[in-house]
Amino acid sequence: MSRQFAVIGLGRVGASMMETLISLGHEVLGIDIDRDLVQELSGELPRAELVAADATEAPVLRDLNLEQFDGAAVTIGEKLEASILCTAVLKEAGVPLVVARAASGLHARILRQIGADRVIEVEREMGEQLARVISSPVVLDYVRLDEEEALVEARVPEEWSGKTLGELELARREGLTVVALRKGEGRWRIPHGDTTLEAGDMVVVGGPPERLDRSALMQSGEG
DSSP states (O other), X not given: OOOEEEEEOOSHHHHHHHHHHHHTXXXXXXXXXXXXXXXXXXXXXXXXXXXXXXXXXXXXXXXXXXXGSSXXXXXXXXXXXHHHHXXXXXXXXXXXXXXXXXXXXXXXXXXXXXXXSEEEOHHHHHHXXXXXXXXXXXXXXXXXXXXXXXEEEEEOOTTTTTOXXXXXXXXXXXXXXXXXXXXTTSOOBOOOTTOBOOTTOEEEEEEOHHHHHHXXXXXXXXX
């Protein structure tokens, strides 16, 4: 189902977000104060509606009727004052879902305090992801869901190979859950307790970040 979203701040993150939303079939309005940037992106994103405007001014957002949109993303990032003002104006206007990009921990806390529904620390999250990928030969991807949960996509570590999930007892021993499994080039599927893990299998494992960091996924040699 097509929905309407606004993206405010059309740098690399904002432009990429717009492109993805359009590919998912949604209607997208992009807003940036830089008229030259808006003009440049109009050729790259012909299916998007682009506006050169200062989104920190409440009258601008009222004129664009953003309160009728399904959600808005503030991807300004480095310009902290503009990011905070824009987020506050969006929430005051009644936009139901506001996702904001933060450049630091303090910035993130302020955005949450003024009502942002979700705050993304792009640089920090990318750093965490790359650190885990580079430190473990089996980890392919890492996604932090929130402060208490994360997901890791990895090859089965050597320590788990040849054992069933029931034998490993990951939930009881380590507080981890194997939520998906793929063998060879097959499809991802939900495994069961009697599923045997083998070298070359791919798994998605969920759990608290600190427990994932202590698991065989992060401490393993080659699987």
